[in-house]
Amino acid sequence: MKIALLAGAAALALSGAAFGDVWAEQGDAGQSIATAQHTVGLGSLDAIRGHHDPNDVDIYCIRILDIRSFSASTVGGTSIDTQLFLFDANGYGVTHNDDDPAGGSLQSKITGAFVTSPGLYYLAISQYNADPSSISGLIWANSPFNVERAPDGPGAGDPLNSWSVSGTTDGDYSIALVGAGFCEIPAPSALALLGLGGIAAAGRRRRQA
Ligand SMILES: [Ca+2]
Numbered sequence: 495m496k497i498a499l500l501a502g503a504a505a506l507a508l509s510g511a512a513f514g515d516v517w518a519e520q521g522d523a524g525q526s527i528a529t530a531q532h533t534v535g536l537g538s539l540d541a542i543r544g545h546h547d548p549n550d551v552d553i554y555c556i557r558i559l560d561i562r563s564f565s566a567s568t569v570g571g572t573s574i575d576t577q578l579f580l581f582d583a584n585g586y587g588v589t590h591n592d593d594d595p596a597g598g599s600l601q602s603k604i605t606g607a608f609v610t611s612p613g614l615y616y617l618a619i620s621q622y623n624a625d626p627s628s629i630s631g632l633i634w635a636n637s638p639f640n641v642e643r644a645p646d647g648p649g650a651g652d653p654l655n656s657w658s659v660s661g662t663t664d665g666d667y668s669i670a671l672v673g674a675g676f677c678e679i680p681a682p683s684a685l686a687l688l689g690l691g692g693i694a695a696a697g698r699r700r701r702q703a
């Protein structure tokens with residue numbers, strides 16, 4: 495699933511810019527704000543595809559374009575018992591869901607219900623029960639599982655600092671996104687590569703991946 499054949503910053507930008515829809519995890523996304531993987535491309539970001547190793551947490555920098563329509567969902571996108579967490583640009587918790595409230599599944603869905611402005615955010619996907627903490631403790635209480643919640647733990651007032659380690663599944667996931675865009679736009683040098691030939695070449699690579 496990963497676009498392993500593409501290498502280098504220009505190629506990363508090319509893959510995103512050429513299709514403007516799906517970001518594939520490059521290597522392993524980090525689990526802190528500083529090491530989060532920045533999605534790069536043009537247009538709407540409709541999905542992020544990645545892989546969880548046991549005890550993995552992946553964080554992606556995304557852009558929320560429309561807070562009314564925004565959603566991120568792993569329902570139907572993986573067999574992993576996921577959790578989704580959204581942090582603002584400074585690492586403070588915004589919203590979280592463990593098990594989709596409406597679907598009754600072990601997968602997760604968050605919306606723009608607690609998002610107050612468009613801009614850059616950090617979207618984290620973990621396996622139950624890896625939870626984020628600040629220096630003051632858990633940012634979200636462990637339960638209820640099937641409700642989308644703003645931060646309600648003892649550590650809610652401070653930014654992301656660490657994760658509890660839990661979750662033993664090894665598998666792929668896809669996060670469907672609505673109302674979202676890429677964290678960064680491609681560099682001008684990468685955009686210059688975006689001739690028709692470049693788009694066609696990226697398409698061939700993508701279908702082979
Ligand atoms: Ca990963």
Ligand SMILES: [Ca+2]
Nearest residue numbers: 522523551552
């Ligand atoms: Ca990771």
Ligand SMILES: [Ca+2]
Nearest residue numbers: 575576592600
């Ligand atoms: Ca779950």
